[in-house]
Amino acid sequence: MRFQFPIIVIDEDFRSENSSGFGIRSLVTAIEAEGMEVLGVTSYGDLTSFVQQQSRASCYILSIDDDEFSEANQEETLTRLRAFVAELRFRNADIPIFLYGETRTSHHLPNDILREMHGFIHMFEDTPEFIARYVVREARAYLDNLAPPFFRALVHYASDGSYSWHCPGHSGGVAFLKSPVGHMFHQFFGENMLRADVCNAVDELGQLLDHTGPIAASERNAARISHADHLFFVTNGTSTSNKIVWNSTVAPGDIVVVDRNCHKSILHSIIMTGAIPIFLMPTRNNFGIIGPIPRSEFDWENIQQKIAQNPFITDKGAKPRVLTITQSTYDGVLYNVEEIKDALDGKIDTLHFDEAWLPHAAFHDFYGDYHAIGEGRVRCKESLVFSTQSTHKLLAGISQASQILVQDSESRQLDKDLFNEAYLMHTSTSPQYAIIASCDVAAAMMEPPGGTALVEESITEAMEFRRAMRKVDEEWGSDWWFKVWGPDHIAEEGMGEREDWMLRAGDNWHGFGDLAEGFNMLDPIKATIVTPGLDLDGNFDDWGIPAAILTKYLSEHGIIVEKCGLYSFFIMFTIGITKGRWNTLVTELQQFKDCYDSNSPLWRCMPEFLAKNKHYEGWGLRDLCNAIHNVYAQHDVARLTTEMYLSTMVPAMRPGEAWAKMAHREVERVDIEELEGRITAMLVTPYPPGIPLLIPGERFNRTIVNYLRFARTFNEQFPGFETDCHGLVKEMKDGKARYCVDCVKD
Numbered sequence: 001m002r003f004q005f006p007i008i009v010i011d012e013d014f015r016s017e018n019s020s021g022f023g024i025r026s027l028v029t030a031i032e033a034e035g036m037e038v039l040g041v042t043s044y045g046d047l048t049s050f051v052q053q054q055s056r057a058s059c060y061i062l063s064i065d066d067d068e069f070s071e072a073n074q075e076e077t078l079t080r081l082r083a084f085v086a087e088l089r090f091r092n093a094d095i096p097i098f099l100y101g102e103t104r105t106s107h108h109l110p111n112d113i114l115r116e117m118h119g120f121i122h123m124f125e126d127t128p129e130f131i132a133r134y135v136v137r138e139a140r141a142y143l144d145n146l147a148p149p150f151f152r153a154l155v156h157y158a159s160d161g162s163y164s165w166h167c168p169g170h171s172g173g174v175a176f177l178k179s180p181v182g183h184m185f186h187q188f189f190g191e192n193m194l195r196a197d198v199c200n201a202v203d204e205l206g207q208l209l210d211h212t213g214p215i216a217a218s219e220r221n222a223a224r225i226s227h228a229d230h231l232f233f234v235t236n237g238t239s240t241s242n243k244i245v246w247n248s249t250v251a252p253g254d255i256v257v258v259d260r261n262c263h264k265s266i267l268h269s270i271i272m273t274g275a276i277p278i279f280l281m282p283t284r285n286n287f288g289i290i291g292p293i294p295r296s297e298f299d300w301e302n303i304q305q306k307i308a309q310n311p312f313i314t315d316k317g318a319k320p321r322v323l324t325i326t327q328s329t330y331d332g333v334l335y336n337v338e339e340i341k342d343a344l345d346g347k348i349d350t351l352h353f354d355e356a357w358l359p360h361a362a363f364h365d366f367y368g369d370y371h372a373i374g375e376g377r378v379r380c381k382e383s384l385v386f387s388t389q390s391t392h393k394l395l396a397g398i399s400q401a402s403q404i405l406v407q408d409s410e411s412r413q414l415d416k417d418l419f420n421e422a423y424l425m426h427t428s429t430s431p432q433y434a435i436i437a438s439c440d441v442a443a444a445m446m447e448p449p450g451g452t453a454l455v456e457e458s459i460t461e462a463m464e465f466r467r468a469m470r471k472v473d474e475e476w477g478s479d480w481w482f483k484v485w486g487p488d489h490i491a492e493e494g495m496g497e498r499e500d501w502m503l504r505a506g507d508n509w510h511g512f513g514d515l516a517e518g519f520n521m522l523d524p525i526k527a528t529i530v531t532p533g534l535d536l537d538g539n540f541d542d543w544g545i546p547a548a549i550l551t552k553y554l555s556e557h558g559i560i561v562e563k564c565g566l567y568s569f570f571i572m573f574t575i576g577i578t579k580g581r582w583n584t585l586v587t588e589l590q591q592f593k594d595c596y597d598s599n600s601p602l603w604r605c606m607p608e609f610l611a612k613n614k615h616y617e618g619w620g621l622r623d624l625c626n627a628i629h630n631v632y633a634q635h636d637v638a639r640l641t642t643e644m645y646l647s648t649m650v651p652a653m654r655p656g657e658a659w660a661k662m663a664h665r666e667v668e669r670v671d672i673e674e675l676e677g678r679i680t681a682m683l684v685t686p687y688p689p690g691i692p693l694l695i696p697g698e699r700f701n702r703t704i705v706n707y708l709r710f711a712r713t714f715n716e717q718f719p720g721f722e723t724d725c726h727g728l729v730k731e732m733k734d735g736k737a738r739y740c741v742d743c744v745k746d
Contacts, residue, residue: 005056006037007139010061014040023124024063024100026436028496030132036139059096059139060088061121064109078110091453094136094145120487148444149217151437153202153205159197167199167430198433208233208431209424211416215436219418221441225451227375228387228405230414232423233439235431238356238402239265240386243272245404246322248422249350250275252656254321255313257303260649264356264683266324267655267695274656276313277695278306278320282329284645286538286638288565289331289485289529290691292503295516298343312654320348327353327372330563330690331485331570332526333503334358334370336519338378345409346382358523359389359403360575363446364455366498370397370521373405380409393440394574398438434565454575462525462573465582466490469529472586482589485509485528485568495524511536525573528630532630534567538642540633548721550592553621556608559586563690566638595621613720628718635710644707645691650699652679653744658696661744669729669740672708675700678743685725686711694727700741712739 010026013020026035028038036058062081085097099109100121118138121131145698169175173194176182186194198205203434206213211232222233234241243263250256252274260279270277280298283291296302306317323344328334341351353372361367362374371377372387385407391397397655406414445451466484467582473481488509503510503520510522533544544567551564571585599620602610610616614625632638653661661667662681670678677699684694686707693704711723716737731738 003143004037004276005058005139005143006039007031007059007061007135008057009061009063009329010040010043011040012042013063014042020063023128026128027061027100027131027135031136033129034132034136036136053448055092057095057498058143059098059135061098061100061135064099064101072682078113082110082113085113089116089449091450091564092140093449096142098135099689100161106708122209129694146675147446148221148440148442150206151218153214154196154433154437157198157202157205167495168197170194170197172197172538182370194432200430205433208235208436209427209429210420218436218440218443222271222403222439223405225443225447226373226405227377228373228415228467229408230406230507231447232404232406233436234402234404234427235400235435235439236402236426236428237392237400238354238390239263239268240426241402242266242324242352242354243405244422244426245350245352245386245388246273246275246324247425250321252306255307255318257320257323257348259293259325261293261329261691262324263326263356264685264692266354267683267692269657271659271696274654276310276654277320278303278310279649280325281646283515284642285510286536286642287485287511287512287534287568288638288641289332289528289568290329290645291510292329292335292515292520293325295339295519298340298380299492300347302342303347306546310651312651322350322352322536323348324352324354327355328358328523328526330357331528332523334361334367334521334523336369337372338369339519341378341380341383342386344383345380348383350384350386352386352388355387356390356402357393357526357572360394360446360455360458360525363448363451364459365524366459366495368498373407373659377407382409382411384409384412386412391439394572395442396445396575397442398435398440400432401438403433403439403443409708456495458573458575458577459526461577461579461582462527463490463495464579465527465573465586466524467492468583468586472590480532481554481593482532483530485530486522486524502558508536519543526570526572527573530567531567533570533632534638538639539638540629540638543626544629544632544689545596546628546632546721549621549625549628552609552720553592553595553606554585554588556606559585559588559592566632566641597622599623609720614632615719628721630716631717635713640703640710641686642709644693645702647701647703649694649696650701652699653697655695655697658744662696662742666745667742668745669731672705672712672739672741672745675708675741676702676705678741678746680727681742681744682727684725684741686725687726708739708741712737 004622009024011024014024028040031038064077089096096118097116098119098121099117119134173191173598175188176186200207200209206215211219219233223229234244242263246269250273255278256270256275257278257280259282261282280293282293285291307313308478325335325340327337331348334557337353344351355372358371361371372385388406389403389405391401391403392399408414414685447741466486469482469484486509488498490500498521501521501524502518503512503515503522504517505514531545531547531550533541533546547564547567547569551561551569561569563572586686601623602616602619602621602624605621658679658681667681679697680694681696683692683696685692694700708728711725715722727741729742731740
């Protein structure tokens with residue numbers, strides 16, 4: 001299989017009719033005769049933009065001929081050359097770089113430039129054919145070493161042309177070619193993806209299930225890059241990674257300490273393992289943004305007190321088996337992991353950090369102690385440390401690509417054979433090899449310096465977006481605009497300092513109260529855009545723009561956001577975000593403002609939404625915003641949702657026992673009006689924000705019931721903006737909607 005990686009020549013005489021031009025074009029002809037593509041340009045142009053194209057090149061040839069090194073131009077040429085090489089090496093330590101000229105030698109160049117070179121070409125001293133073979137050899141050696149182990153083996157297998165008699169049944173895509181619709185599928189996804197979709201019986205690709213062959217080599221390579229002691233690829237997402245970690249260490253009746261702001265996969269793990277949870281409660285502001293768990297919640301005395309108060313724990317002195325913390329929160333709040341390790345090492349058997357949204361942090365010093373496993377992380381004396389990461393969320397994995405990282409303690413190593421029993425319990429015997437390859441490649445992409453550069457660029461782009469939004473705000477003056485949630489002070493250029501992003505007690509911007517010094521920071525690549533209408537104290541303005549309306553508008557205009565709250569929405573600056581993408585968001589927000597200010601009719605500004613919701617025929621955009629805003633204010637919904645999540649959740653049964661009632665159908669469907677005091681058999685999860693509110697075995701309180709009443713009323717008034725609540729069942733009876741939850745029978 002041939003990959004397209006041209007050799008790039010930069011020479012101002014590339015198209016000139018002089019001896020230098022003839023010489024370089026002769027070399028290009030000889031290189032092309034060796035089967036390599038050549039791209040010739042006459043100047044560096046914008047250095048940063050040009051160097052960002054290095055991912056598509058196999059080699060650079062840079063001219064330092066006599067004209068460019070004339071007495072008048074030499075200093076300028078050296079400065080330009082030095083800057084270009086520095087930018088290139090910032091991203092790529094290995095790509096070959098050659099210098100060439102007619103009379104100049106290494107004697108004329110400073111050592112800081114020379115040491116980055118792979119060779120020095122003197123035109124006319126050797127034949128173009130000889131020089132071409134020399135350059136092509138280096139370019140091909142570079143390309144041969146690019147692919148990590150599993151991806152290299154998969155490419156080789158898919159290119160081999162072997163007939164396969166194993167599953168999957170499409171046999172390398174051939175089955176699709178026998179059907180018209182299959183032909184469409186084949187054309188859309190392409191030959192390579194289908195040839196690479198193979199069975200786990202292919203010996204030369206190794207085994208994901210027992211971690212052998214090229215797959216094992218790639219897991220070891222990813223562990224080296226991530227500075228982990230062990231690393232395992234997972235093809236079913238971090239939901240599955242979390243369950244693997246739990247099943248490897250938790251048994252029925254074990255005590256577990258869990259962030260109440262956890263992903264539902266952790267709650268599923270509690271149910272499946274039969275564990276008894278002790279919850280650490282996070283803070284929350286009235287924007288609906290979930291904040292950090294206070295530092296005091298991690299004090300061992302506080303955890304012991306929670307254990308003592310739990311009615312289902314008989315052995316109050318038993319050591320908890322696992323601590324699971326959401327790192328980072330969905331809105332980007334991070335914990336100082338070293339402080340947590342210091343506080344709980346040896347007191348809890350396993351420290352598990354759900355870093356689904358933080359796999360990038362290990363590859364840049366900006367994040368310091370605010371991630372679990374990486375270079376410089378202190379090893380616990382007794383506790384094992386796990387990090388589960390969604391490679392597909394913030395690195396370059398494809399959907400469902402995930403990985404489990406492990407750091408051994410000083411006194412204990414992971415028993416990989418026992419761990420693999422839990423791994424086998426949750427891993428398909430027919431894994432998708434494209435997902436494995438993307439785990440492999442995503443890890444290889446983060447090898448320094450390339451990975452460091454990618455993370456730095458994402459932080460820088462996020463900072464540029466924040467500065468652009470503030471600039472627009474300043475230019476609007478007293479008129480309204482959107483805010484980006486974050487510290488009051490940000491750097492005027494570049495990334496700024498880690499200290500700029502710390503959450504401090506007394507700061508008004510975050511709304512989380514009295515936080516411990518140095519314990520939390522905000523990840524700048526997570527941006528929450530706040531719309532007008534609500535302040536941090538939960539007070540509603542006379543007018544406002546509910547975020548649900550704005551995000552539907554943006555969706556119709558080609559912008560899909562990650563998460564939406566009452567008066568905020570969330571976007572992420574991953575390593576794939578571009579200037580064009582975030583600048584387009586800024587301009588679309590401007591367009592929305594114009595439509596709102598003019599009360600543009602919905603048929604003009606949101607025609608797709610109106611076509612599905614004729615209820616709003618004749619409404620303007622501002623009319624719609626005012627109607628929903630007034631209902632929010634009438635029900636004081638910001639304070640209601642804040643109080644709901646911070647209210648006391650009373651455990652009446654073990655989660656696993658309550659789930660067993662559901663499995664045995666010993667449940668009944670209870671109307672909202674009769675829910676208070678009843679025990680839920682289901683997870684109850686409102687969207688937004690998508691955080692589980694109640695878990696099986698807990699009782700409904702009055703605050704939660706009031707919220708469900710509001711959701712029922714709101715859904716009836718505003719079709720198209722329904723508040724989705726997983727676990728809340730809508731039934732139609734005599735033409736009327738009835739909202740219920742499955743509860744344990746009394």
